[in-house]
Every structure is written in structure tokens, then in C-alpha cells.
Amino acid sequence: MIYGGIEGGGTKWVCAVGSGHDDLQAIATIPTTTPVETIDRVAEFFAAHPDIAAIGVGSFGPLDLDEHSPRFGTITTTPKPGWAGTNVRSLLASKLGLPVVFETDVGAAAFGEGRFGAAKGLETFCYITVGTGIGGGAIAHGEISHGLLHPEFGHMRIPHDRRRDPFEGCCPYHGDCFEGLASGEALRQRFGVPADELRAPEAWELEAEYVALGLVNVICTLSPQRIILGGGVMNATPLLSLVRGRVRLLAGDYFDTPALRRGIVDYIVRPALGDHAGVIGALELAKTRSEQDASHDGGVPRPGLVDRRETMIDSGVAGLPVANRDRDA
């Protein structure tokens, strides 16, 4: 059996095909343009692999992940032009004619890291990405966390010392929330250069302070057994080490655990699946869900795995050609 994985991002979509994380048979990167054009190109990629059983998608958000909602699968309030209100799940299911498992990009990455990466064997952990934006996915008791919506780590409020850092923050919704202060976009706006050209030590100290404040709040709420910290900004050489030091200091002596003292290097870690955590996690989500469904009596699809016939009817994407690949026909 082979499966497809998609990590749908604001700048690029990464697509992969394979039987599992250790057997990727093809991978492609497609630049994000309009929803229809992007998904057309995604469909082209997958059309070359006619034996795919199901597709897993980890998408940028925020998303409507409520399977009972008429908008299940929709990107809701993104400032990304042209994408707000797009039902990515319906579009994909229609174009691909395949079952689609739909999740946030960071939820999929967390799932992948838990199965095969830096959180293998753990029940409760989280994956945080500090890139253009800041996002996080959490696994609690072995399951991807959803609730009212899904986690939105980037929009926590953290202390902002305006004497040290007069920058107002760049979040169009909240100004100086965690993402507004510490994302790659915040660095670019505050310092006038992209993160990978930023050298000033005091800039990285400030960034470490903000990232550590965000992490401490995650520790205080989710109590993760490990934090996986990825994203392009985290590649800056001193940052991870500075963040670990600041988290130790901010936690202080209150938390009586080696993980927040000497064990911090094994507590806040880089993704083991690197930049591919999202797409691998998405592919493995499709595989896992398909296997679960196959083992269910009666073959009733589990929530989240879209039955392809239902999708054809309910997709609400009028006039879009449906790829002639429905192997139920």
C-alpha cells in the first residue's frame, strides 16, 4: 500500500508518496500561489502515482477541524491573500478522488516526530515551529490535541519589555503576541534583515528570551514530556542553546525535575525528522488512519477520514474537474 503526504504551507507545499516514513518514493515542492492553482499542481504530482490509498494533509491554518462543521477542512482567518475561507480538504478530496485525512501542519509534524522522531515513545509532548510564523502541535495521551479549535501557541501573550524592545510586534490580529514578537517576520521587521542574515548577539538574546517565555507557558499548561523546537529561525547557531538557558532560568527552582535543569538538552530538542516532519507525519497519518479503518468491522470510516463518495457530493467546489481516479467506481 502506498500513501500520499502533503505539508501545505504559506510559501510552499511539500508532497510525498511512499509506503511509510522510511520508504519515500517521490517528493516534490510546489510554490504556494492561489488555492486552485496550487492544488491543481499538487493533484498533478499525485496523478503520477495511481496506487495511492489515502492522502494525509498537514495544512497551515487556522483551520476548522470540527468534522461536524459544514466548513470542516477550511482555512479560516489567515491573512494570506486568497486563502481565507478556502476549504482545502474539499478541494483536495475532489481533485484527487481519494480519502483525505486533514490536520494542522504542526499537528502532523508532532504526529510524525512521535512515531519515528524525537518524541518516540512519549505520550504527551509538543512540536513548536519558529519560522515566518510561530505554531505548535501537541500530543496528549498519545492523541493529537484538538478541543475548541486546535492549539495556537503563536498567539499566546508574553511579557514585552518596551524599554528593551520598543518594536510593536507584527501580528495583524494581536500586535505583540508570541508570534508578533518572536517570529521570523518579527525579526525581519524589527531588525531590517531576514533572520538568516541577523548576526548581532543582543538580537539573538532578545529572541531567546521571547522563545523561552513561550516555552515556559507551554510547560505550565501542557506539561509536555519533551518539546521539539523546529522552524527556520531555530537554525540560527546560538539560538537553541540560548533558549535552553533562558528556560532554565525562567523556570527557576519551582519545577522539581531534572528536565528543567541539567537535563534541558534532552528536554528541548530539534526535530529528528528535520524539515520533513510535517510531510512525513501527514503521510503516516493517512497510513495509520487507513489501517485503523481496515481493521474496523463494517468498514465505517473513522472521523477525519473522508469517504470519497461523500466528498464528491459535499465538497461544495462547483465546476472543478474531479480527477477520474475514484477506484470505487
Next chain:
Amino acid sequence: MIYGGIEGGGTKWVCAVGSGHDDLQAIATIPTTTPVETIDRVAEFFAAHPDIAAIGVGSFGPLDLDEHSPRFGTITTTPKPGWAGTNVRSLLASKLGLPVVFETDVGAAAFGEGRFGAAKGLETFCYITVGTGIGGGAIAHGEISHGLLHPEFGHMRIPHDRRRDPFEGCCPYHGDCFEGLASGEALRQRFGVPADELRAPEAWELEAEYVALGLVNVICTLSPQRIILGGGVMNATPLLSLVRGRVRLLAGDYFDTPALRRGIVDYIVRPALGDHAGVIGALELAKTRSEQDASHDGGVPRPGLVDRRETMIDSGVAGLPVANRDRDA
């Protein structure tokens, strides 16, 4: 079958006996003094009810809840004089000669509210108390959340505008963390009167701002389907309403859900079990765990439910009289 429930707090311990939340046969409040004296008095109360099958405890913390830890059941870093390092679980199990299910006070309260109270039927929600201190318990996917440790909502870092509020915060570990700024103790130190004597509207506006900031961070991390907001400070008349308004404003248009708009009154709610959420939750934890154990083949105790014989040997509480109530003998 009857069970015991204990909510162990920094100022009082509440003990209850009954067959379930709707059949409490006795309830007592014992002031918190030294660990040995307090637990002696707790044991006296339960000695009058010889048919108790198991005891559930929701204790103040922070706690070591790792059942593989040699300190499982210990209050770790509390500033409460005499209590840091006390193994409450061992002490109780030794004195009572009964299986003990051990949890945080707020974890037990969340469990109770989920079974019979304001979060009935929900899978993912949290219970927050704003009293002398600030604590929170979370349920994710139907289970009480533990991970590295347990949630510590009170020690999140939130924005602190020192021009508006020059008070440094009262947390002995972190100064102006959430608890340091918004707890009853913070109100008392900042305004010079206890919360229930505080009238100034601007004081309650400031308090609402801090509580709302904490809640927004909980929403961004746990994405609870509902937030139950209890504790003595929340009884101040305008506070809950002000908090709801501030959460709406802070969330802004980013979160595309009625719960953070007009539905806020059903999203941030008072505890349905009132001041008894903790003790009822603890009693129900004992009951649930006992019933689960009884339905297990072979009768192997589940993690968390202490076998009374093991407790006698491993309690590590030398010289303490063991109540002669081991009905295994």
C-alpha cells in the same frame, strides 16, 4: 460501596464520605497545620466510617505524580512551611490503611466537573481556580493531563504593564507570573485589603485583565472546549463578567468560533459543583479507579491506586502508628 474524598489545601482539608457525588454521607473541614497533625485529624474523621473501600485525594502542590518515582505522592517545592518534601500519599495510606488515588486538587476538581458538573460530556477542558494562589487542572481526550509534571497554570508569564501596575508580583519563585500578579495574595499585597473587601472598580479591571491574559494563553495551548473558573477571588461580583469581556477582546477576530464571541457566557463558566468540586472529584476518582480495578482480570492494581500492603512496607514513614483497619488482614 462507599469511598472517601479529600481535598488537601494550604489552609484547610475537606474530607467527605459517600457512595458517590449525589450521596455524601459526611463531610468535614480540618484546618491545615503540620502534615502529621493534619493527617492524624483526617484519619480520625475516616475512622468513623469503617466501610470505605478507597480514598481519593486531590492535594495542593506541586506534586510528584510519577508513579515510578521514589517520591511519588510528595509535595515538592511548596513555600508552605513544613510541607515541602512531605509524602502526603504515603502518610495517608499508612494512617488510613486504604488504597489511595492521588491527584492534584485542581485535577480532581476538573475530573469532578467533567463527570457531574459544568463540563459534563466534554473531552477537553480545564478547571482554573483563582484563590490565594492560582492553579489549573486539564482534561485532554477524557483523561487528567499529566506529562513532565502536571499543569501549573499559575506560573505562566503574562504581560505586566509596570506603568499601570508597579506592583512587583508576589510569587516567591517568579515574582510577576500569573499567580504573582492575579492571585488573592497578589490583590492583598497590592491593595492592602483582602479580595473580599476590595471595591475599587479599577482594581477589578486590572484583575480581569490579568485573568483574561492567563485564560487566553490556556486557550492558545490547550484549546479547551470550556473553561471552568472557580476560586474565592472569582466570587467578586463583577469579575467573571469583566474577564469574559477581556477574553473576547484579547482573542480578537483571530479565533473563528462563537465560543469566543457571543458564546463566551457558556464558554467561561463557574464550577457547577461549587466549592466542593475538589473533594467530590477526589471521591469519584477513588470510586472510578476501584471500579476499573474490579473489572480487570487478575485484580492487578492500576497505576495510581496504591495497594495497601505495598504501602505499609514502602511508606517510608517510620514510627507512625498504622490505623488497624487493613481489611485484608
